[in-house]
Amino acid sequence: MSKLIKIFDTTLRDGEQSPGCSMNLKEKLQLARQLERLNVDIIEAGFAAASPGDLLAIKEVAGVIENTTVASLARTHKDDIDKAWEAVKDAVSPRIHTFIATSPIHMEYKLKMSPEAVMDRAEEMVKYAKKYLSNIEFSAEDATRSDVDFLAKIFTRVINAGATTINIPDTVGYTTPEEYYDFISKIRSKCPALDKVDISVHCHNDLGLGVANSLAAIRAGATQIECTINGIGERAGNASLEEIAMVLNTRKDIYPYTVNIDTKQIMRSSELLSSITGVKVQPNKAIVGANAFAHESGIHQHGVLNNKETYEIMTPESIGLHENKLVLGKHSGKHAFNDKLVAMGYNLDKEELAAAFTRFKEVADKKKEVHERDIDAIVSRQNIAVPKEFELERFVINSGNTITSTAIVNIRTNNRTVEKVATGDGPIDAAFKAIEKIVGRKLKLEDWSMDAVTEGKDALGDATVKLRDNGHVYIGRGLSTDIVEASVKAYVNAVNKMKFEEKQEQEIS
């Protein structure tokens, strides 16, 4: 059996640190469940001391995750560690991940601590965490700009104090593969205690080397890789999980290691994250970009027609990108729909299934065939289920190239139907203004975009609406074969998220 490389997913923690990528509680739970389906080894669900909302989200994730280790980040403060423990203690396999910076620049200007004080604090806090649990990760923030001898000393002390995973992060994406390989090898030679624990790396992508550096680290002895779906994360992001998993899977000849990732869940994880955050993947992104398996030019198409391997080094199926021949349509019932969902790896509760089935029927009414990608879209894009304080009943638009667009929108709220009329610059603008009147609040529309989920004239339109209110951003998604309807649904979805999050905040405070 080849050596296992553990995949530590930090989409819910470092990933959430990407501007515009914050997620509400339900979204975090939905993503965490998907991460478990993807079979990551560790889910870093947040930073408990960052806010009561973060603590609650980690706690809820810890409560629903069945097999995977759930971690919370914590500074080397007793209070942070207490909160991290409070957040993860109900997990089947809890971990506390504590960190302190070790580079001269961070110690002097940020922490304002001497190297000796940093070392003492790290050791003391690992011992403190040890009173709660045995699974403790210690990270030396900005390790790659730290002194090797200092790192060897601090690692020896925290390992003796009980740390079971030692992370050597490239916090600012500064190192290169060759340098990182030598750096880790040198630390290992100076700190034999590292042979008793997992060596982890956490690479940022400031120079676009996050994945390459992680791979170099594996060759130098790392057994845990910290990464995120779609490579999201602070600044230029983190090493991308899907790229690491597919390199390790595709190039077993040079990386003879085992990874537990179910690669068939990669595409779904990527799409779910994009749908939650509203941040789309660039088309040429490796593995999950829209063009990653597309062949445009004649010579390539000719080659692929004769033998796919002429231009494809992995199959689309291996990342879960495939069209199943068994097609569902408007005559399909709940059983067939549920069977299909289960076969696709979804595990919806009764309420979620009912809601997804209703949406499936709506889509099936408009499309001849509902394919797996449509179902993914129905379940994962629309199923960011927040309570529907506002529910679209119907709308009528009067629009043309010589008249001002007028929208009449009927929305069900508080057990009654409210109807408003508004004019605007085009049908979508008019409809949004009518909804704004119903909500009774001026909302800033920060962004609107439309994508086709599938191809053809009956393609599902996937609308994203970004609303800003009181400094918060709310992302709504809407699906329909009609682009105005998709947009209206996305707007209403964003409003419902806003209401839901406001209620959550009131409950917490």
Ligand SMILES: CC(=O)SCCNC(=O)CCNC(=O)[C@H](O)C(C)(C)COP(=O)(O)OP(=O)(O)OC[C@H]1O[C@@H](n2cnc3c(N)ncnc32)[C@H](O)[C@@H]1OP(=O)(O)O
């Ligand atoms: C590399 C990384 O990704 S690290 C993780 C980054 N993630 C986050 O920062 C999560 C969001 N952060 C927050 O919500 C807030 O920053 C909090 C709640 C964590 C702290 O907020 P505040 O108490 O207001 O402090 P603020 O963020 O302004 O400054 C950080 C403080 O932590 C100290 N600190 C930073 N890292 C560490 C550490 N690893 N161990 C101990 N202390 C630390 C700083 O020296 C500073 O201390 P000071 O207040 O005594 O000057």
Ligand SMILES: CC(C)C(=O)C(=O)O
């Ligand atoms: C806390 C650590 C692991 C981190 O996020 C970093 O170094 O970037």
